[in-house]
Amino acid sequence: MPHRWKPNVTVAAVIERDGRFLLVEEDTSDGIRLNNPAGHLDPGESPIQACVREVLEETAFDFKPSALLGIYMNRFVRTKSGADTTYMRFAFTGTVGAFYENQPLDEGIRRTVWMTADEMRAEAHQMRSPLVLQSLDDYLAGQRFALNLIYTDASVLVQPDGVRPLE
Secondary structure, eight states: OOOOOOOEEEEEEEOEETTEEEEEEEEETTEEEEEOSEEEOOTTOOHHHHHHHHHHHHHSEEEEEEEEEEEEEEEEEOTTTOOEEEEEEEEEEEEEEEEOTTOOOOTTEEEEEEEOHHHHHHTGGGBSOHHHHHHHHHHHTTOOBOGGGSOOOGGGSBOTTSSSBOO
16 A cells, blocks of 8 residues: 655644733754744644643643634755655634643743744744744734634544543
């Protein structure tokens, strides 16, 4: 059977508070970059659950999604290794809640930063992906889709061992 190409599914959060957007500064193979709180979809979770988890792991904030901003695709070729990867990103917006001061951030995350849209655009060369600014522009343009646009069947919400459903 021939190999089937599949994009890597990721999630991201565009979070605004008082005119500033929450970003993470992270170590990458191409140096320090800025990114939305984001990460990969794990087995046994919906895209919404993945986004809530990633925001907590990368920023130590609770996150309550309110809308889907869009579904984005991007191809990335690593400058050092030449590895060629395509990502399909589900970007959400919503609000942050509790902050857990003593929670360590994910490996590779140096710190969180709050930046204005103008500050982000001025640092375009530091963004990990062009999708960071594209989702920002869509957010500022008022683009929002209902969360129920994404349906996750209950069969997905099972741990990889098949034993118990995730909450």
